[in-house]
Amino acid sequence: MLIDTHAHLDSDAFDVDRAEVIARAMAAGVQRMIAVATTATSAEQCIALAAANDGVFASVGIHPNYPAQLHDAEWARIVDLCRSPKVVALGETGLDRHWNDTPFPVQQAFFERHLQLSRETGLPVIIHTRECDADALDMLRAARKLGPLNGVMHSFSGQAATAAECVELGLHVSFAGMVTYKKNTELREIARSIPADRILVETDCPYLAPEPKRGKRNEPANVVHTAQCIADVRGISLEQLCELTTANARRLFRLP
Ligand code: NI
Numbered sequence: 001m002l003i004d005t006h007a008h009l010d011s012d013a014f015d016v017d018r019a020e021v022i023a024r025a026m027a028a029g030v031q032r033m034i035a036v037a038t039t040a041t042s043a044e045q046c047i048a049l050a051a052a053n054d055g056v057f058a059s060v061g062i063h064p065n066y067p068a069q070l071h072d073a074e075w076a077r078i079v080d081l082c083r084s085p086k087v088v089a090l091g092e093t094g095l096d097r098h099w100n101d102t103p104f105p106v107q108q109a110f111f112e113r114h115l116q117l118s119r120e121t122g123l124p125v126i127i128h129t130r131e132c133d134a135d136a137l138d139m140l141r142a143a144r145k146l147g148p149l150n151g152v153m154h155s156f157s158g159q160a161a162t163a164a165e166c167v168e169l170g171l172h173v174s175f176a177g178m179v180t181y182k183k184n185t186e187l188r189e190i191a192r193s194i195p196a197d198r199i200l201v202e203t204d205c206p207y208l209a210p211e212p213k214r215g216k217r218n219e220p221a222n223v224v225h226t227a228q229c230i231a232d233v234r235g236i237s238l239e240q241l242c243e244l245t246t247a248n249a250r251r252l253f254r255l256p
Pocket of ligand 1: 036092
Protein backbone atom coordinates (compact mmCIF):
# COMPACT_ATOMS: atom_id res chain seq x y z
CA MET A 1 0.00 0.00 0.00
CA LEU A 2 1.07 3.56 -0.79
CA ILE A 3 -0.29 6.94 0.25
CA ASP A 4 -0.25 9.88 -2.16
CA THR A 5 0.22 12.70 0.36
CA HIS A 6 -0.32 15.50 -2.17
CA ALA A 7 -2.87 15.31 -5.00
CA HIS A 8 -4.79 18.22 -6.49
CA LEU A 9 -7.82 16.03 -7.07
CA ASP A 10 -10.10 19.07 -7.35
CA SER A 11 -8.14 20.31 -10.39
CA ASP A 12 -10.21 20.75 -13.55
CA ALA A 13 -7.66 18.50 -15.24
CA PHE A 14 -9.64 15.65 -13.59
CA ASP A 15 -13.14 16.90 -14.46
CA VAL A 16 -13.55 14.38 -17.27
CA ASP A 17 -12.61 11.22 -15.35
CA ARG A 18 -12.11 11.95 -11.63
CA ALA A 19 -13.92 8.78 -10.48
CA GLU A 20 -11.76 6.63 -12.77
CA VAL A 21 -8.59 8.37 -11.55
CA ILE A 22 -9.46 7.55 -7.94
CA ALA A 23 -10.44 3.98 -8.87
CA ARG A 24 -7.14 3.48 -10.74
CA ALA A 25 -5.22 4.70 -7.69
CA MET A 26 -7.04 2.22 -5.44
CA ALA A 27 -6.42 -0.60 -7.92
CA ALA A 28 -2.70 0.31 -7.98
CA GLY A 29 -2.50 0.04 -4.17
CA VAL A 30 -2.68 3.79 -3.51
CA GLN A 31 -5.43 3.40 -0.95
CA ARG A 32 -5.15 6.82 0.70
CA MET A 33 -4.83 10.19 -1.01
CA ILE A 34 -4.76 13.68 0.41
CA ALA A 35 -6.66 16.16 -1.77
CA VAL A 36 -4.67 19.36 -1.25
CA ALA A 37 -6.37 22.73 -1.52
CA THR A 38 -5.07 25.92 -3.13
CA THR A 39 -7.92 28.33 -2.22
CA ALA A 40 -10.98 28.34 0.08
CA THR A 41 -13.22 27.22 -2.79
CA SER A 42 -10.74 24.50 -3.66
CA ALA A 43 -10.75 23.48 0.02
CA GLU A 44 -14.54 23.04 -0.10
CA GLN A 45 -14.12 20.84 -3.19
CA CYS A 46 -11.40 18.77 -1.47
CA ILE A 47 -13.68 18.27 1.56
CA ALA A 48 -16.53 17.18 -0.74
CA LEU A 49 -14.23 14.69 -2.50
CA ALA A 50 -13.16 13.31 0.87
CA ALA A 51 -16.80 12.95 1.94
CA ALA A 52 -17.62 11.03 -1.25
CA ASN A 53 -14.57 8.73 -1.35
CA ASP A 54 -13.37 6.45 1.48
CA GLY A 55 -9.67 6.71 0.64
CA VAL A 56 -9.61 10.47 0.11
CA PHE A 57 -8.74 12.97 2.86
CA ALA A 58 -8.53 16.76 2.61
CA SER A 59 -6.22 19.63 3.42
CA VAL A 60 -7.44 23.23 3.61
CA GLY A 61 -5.36 26.31 2.92
CA ILE A 62 -4.33 29.01 0.45
CA HIS A 63 -1.42 28.59 -1.96
CA PRO A 64 1.01 31.55 -2.07
CA ASN A 65 0.55 31.87 -5.85
CA TYR A 66 -3.15 32.77 -5.55
CA PRO A 67 -2.91 36.49 -4.71
CA ALA A 68 -6.63 37.21 -5.20
CA GLN A 69 -7.35 34.69 -2.42
CA LEU A 70 -4.89 36.07 0.08
CA HIS A 71 -7.16 38.33 2.09
CA ASP A 72 -9.00 38.22 5.41
CA ALA A 73 -12.38 36.96 4.17
CA GLU A 74 -10.79 33.95 2.44
CA TRP A 75 -8.73 33.20 5.52
CA ALA A 76 -11.86 33.22 7.70
CA ARG A 77 -13.33 30.53 5.43
CA ILE A 78 -10.19 28.39 5.85
CA VAL A 79 -10.38 28.70 9.65
CA ASP A 80 -14.03 27.53 9.50
CA LEU A 81 -13.30 24.68 7.09
CA CYS A 82 -10.38 23.26 9.04
CA ARG A 83 -12.79 21.65 11.54
CA SER A 84 -14.65 19.73 8.81
CA PRO A 85 -14.69 15.91 8.77
CA LYS A 86 -11.68 14.23 7.12
CA VAL A 87 -9.56 17.41 7.11
CA VAL A 88 -6.10 16.11 8.01
CA ALA A 89 -3.80 19.05 7.17
CA LEU A 90 -3.44 22.77 6.46
CA GLY A 91 -2.13 24.00 3.14
CA GLU A 92 -0.72 24.19 0.82
CA THR A 93 0.99 27.30 2.07
CA GLY A 94 4.51 28.63 1.87
CA LEU A 95 6.68 31.00 -0.13
CA ASP A 96 7.41 31.28 -3.84
CA ARG A 97 9.89 33.64 -5.49
CA HIS A 98 9.67 31.87 -8.87
CA TRP A 99 6.27 33.24 -9.84
CA ASN A 100 6.03 36.90 -9.01
CA ASP A 101 2.26 36.79 -8.56
CA THR A 102 1.96 37.78 -4.92
CA PRO A 103 3.88 40.49 -3.00
CA PHE A 104 6.37 38.62 -0.80
CA PRO A 105 5.25 40.21 2.52
CA VAL A 106 1.70 39.00 1.80
CA GLN A 107 3.01 35.46 1.21
CA GLN A 108 4.92 35.65 4.49
CA ALA A 109 1.87 36.89 6.42
CA PHE A 110 -0.30 34.05 5.11
CA PHE A 111 2.38 31.41 5.69
CA GLU A 112 2.55 32.71 9.26
CA ARG A 113 -1.24 32.38 9.64
CA HIS A 114 -1.12 28.75 8.53
CA LEU A 115 1.73 28.01 10.96
CA GLN A 116 -0.19 29.62 13.81
CA LEU A 117 -3.39 27.71 12.94
CA SER A 118 -1.31 24.53 12.93
CA ARG A 119 -0.17 25.27 16.50
CA GLU A 120 -3.76 25.99 17.55
CA THR A 121 -5.38 22.94 15.90
CA GLY A 122 -2.60 20.36 15.91
CA LEU A 123 -3.12 19.89 12.16
CA PRO A 124 0.14 19.38 10.23
CA VAL A 125 1.03 22.01 7.65
CA ILE A 126 1.88 21.25 4.00
CA ILE A 127 4.63 23.64 2.91
CA HIS A 128 5.45 24.73 -0.63
CA THR A 129 8.70 26.63 -1.21
CA ARG A 130 10.25 27.60 -4.49
CA GLU A 131 13.54 29.49 -4.85
CA CYS A 132 13.40 30.81 -1.30
CA ASP A 133 15.00 28.26 1.01
CA ALA A 134 16.56 30.96 3.20
CA ASP A 135 13.30 32.90 3.65
CA ALA A 136 11.39 29.74 4.49
CA LEU A 137 14.01 28.56 6.98
CA ASP A 138 13.93 31.96 8.72
CA MET A 139 10.20 31.65 9.27
CA LEU A 140 10.36 27.98 10.25
CA ARG A 141 13.11 28.62 12.81
CA ALA A 142 11.02 31.44 14.30
CA ALA A 143 7.92 29.22 14.37
CA ARG A 144 9.87 26.40 16.03
CA LYS A 145 10.61 28.73 18.95
CA LEU A 146 6.86 29.04 19.56
CA GLY A 147 6.17 25.30 19.62
CA PRO A 148 6.87 21.97 17.92
CA LEU A 149 6.70 22.09 14.12
CA ASN A 150 4.30 19.59 12.63
CA GLY A 151 4.29 19.28 8.86
CA VAL A 152 5.96 18.47 5.59
CA MET A 153 8.14 20.19 3.01
CA HIS A 154 6.18 19.05 -0.02
CA SER A 155 7.56 18.25 -3.48
CA PHE A 156 10.99 19.04 -2.13
CA SER A 157 13.38 20.60 -4.65
CA GLY A 158 15.67 22.71 -2.44
CA GLN A 159 19.23 22.33 -1.18
CA ALA A 160 20.55 19.38 0.82
CA ALA A 161 21.32 21.66 3.78
CA THR A 162 17.72 22.92 3.75
CA ALA A 163 16.34 19.38 3.85
CA ALA A 164 18.67 18.53 6.73
CA GLU A 165 17.62 21.58 8.71
CA CYS A 166 13.92 20.91 8.08
CA VAL A 167 14.38 17.42 9.50
CA GLU A 168 16.18 18.92 12.49
CA LEU A 169 13.28 21.33 13.00
CA GLY A 170 10.92 18.34 13.20
CA LEU A 171 9.46 18.39 9.68
CA HIS A 172 8.96 15.61 7.17
CA VAL A 173 10.27 15.84 3.60
CA SER A 174 8.15 14.65 0.66
CA PHE A 175 9.29 13.84 -2.87
CA ALA A 176 7.31 14.06 -6.11
CA GLY A 177 8.08 12.99 -9.69
CA MET A 178 11.05 15.37 -10.09
CA VAL A 179 13.19 12.91 -8.11
CA THR A 180 12.87 10.45 -11.01
CA TYR A 181 14.16 12.88 -13.68
CA LYS A 182 17.52 11.87 -15.08
CA LYS A 183 19.35 15.14 -14.39
CA ASN A 184 18.21 15.40 -10.73
CA THR A 185 21.06 13.40 -9.23
CA GLU A 186 21.37 15.83 -6.32
CA LEU A 187 17.69 15.50 -5.45
CA ARG A 188 18.02 11.69 -5.41
CA GLU A 189 21.01 12.10 -3.09
CA ILE A 190 18.79 14.17 -0.75
CA ALA A 191 16.04 11.50 -0.94
CA ARG A 192 18.64 8.93 0.08
CA SER A 193 19.74 11.03 3.07
CA ILE A 194 16.34 11.71 4.74
CA PRO A 195 15.86 9.65 7.92
CA ALA A 196 13.55 6.66 7.37
CA ASP A 197 10.93 8.03 9.76
CA ARG A 198 10.62 11.41 7.97
CA ILE A 199 10.31 10.62 4.28
CA LEU A 200 7.06 10.80 2.31
CA VAL A 201 6.01 10.37 -1.32
CA GLU A 202 3.45 12.26 -3.36
CA THR A 203 2.45 13.04 -6.93
CA ASP A 204 1.48 16.76 -6.76
CA CYS A 205 -0.79 15.70 -9.63
CA PRO A 206 -1.86 16.79 -12.19
CA TYR A 207 1.68 18.24 -12.40
CA LEU A 208 5.17 16.70 -12.27
CA ALA A 209 4.48 13.21 -13.63
CA PRO A 210 7.36 10.85 -12.77
CA GLU A 211 9.34 8.89 -15.33
CA PRO A 212 8.18 6.98 -17.36
CA LYS A 213 5.00 9.11 -17.46
CA ARG A 214 6.82 12.43 -17.67
CA GLY A 215 5.05 15.05 -19.80
CA LYS A 216 1.62 13.45 -19.37
CA ARG A 217 -1.10 14.43 -16.92
CA ASN A 218 -0.09 13.00 -13.56
CA GLU A 219 -2.41 11.04 -11.24
CA PRO A 220 -2.14 9.31 -7.83
CA ALA A 221 -1.55 5.81 -9.29
CA ASN A 222 1.81 7.11 -10.61
CA VAL A 223 3.23 7.60 -7.10
CA VAL A 224 4.54 4.03 -7.38
CA HIS A 225 7.19 5.19 -9.90
CA THR A 226 8.50 7.80 -7.46
CA ALA A 227 8.48 5.20 -4.68
CA GLN A 228 10.42 2.73 -6.84
CA CYS A 229 13.06 5.37 -7.68
CA ILE A 230 13.57 6.26 -4.00
CA ALA A 231 13.65 2.58 -2.99
CA ASP A 232 16.41 2.07 -5.57
CA VAL A 233 18.57 4.96 -4.33
CA ARG A 234 18.11 3.86 -0.71
CA GLY A 235 18.98 0.26 -1.60
CA ILE A 236 15.75 -1.19 -0.18
CA SER A 237 12.84 -3.03 -1.78
CA LEU A 238 9.77 -1.23 -3.07
CA GLU A 239 7.76 -3.06 -0.37
CA GLN A 240 10.02 -1.69 2.37
CA LEU A 241 9.81 1.83 0.96
CA CYS A 242 6.00 1.57 0.77
CA GLU A 243 5.85 0.30 4.33
CA LEU A 244 7.92 3.09 5.84
CA THR A 245 6.40 5.99 3.84
CA THR A 246 2.89 4.71 4.57
CA ALA A 247 3.64 4.47 8.29
CA ASN A 248 5.07 8.01 8.21
CA ALA A 249 2.06 9.44 6.35
CA ARG A 250 -0.35 7.71 8.71
CA ARG A 251 1.41 9.06 11.77
CA LEU A 252 1.80 12.62 10.46
CA PHE A 253 -1.75 12.99 9.10
CA ARG A 254 -3.39 10.60 11.61
CA LEU A 255 -4.86 8.52 8.81
CA PRO A 256 -6.70 5.23 9.37
NI1 NI B 1 0.70 21.22 -4.82
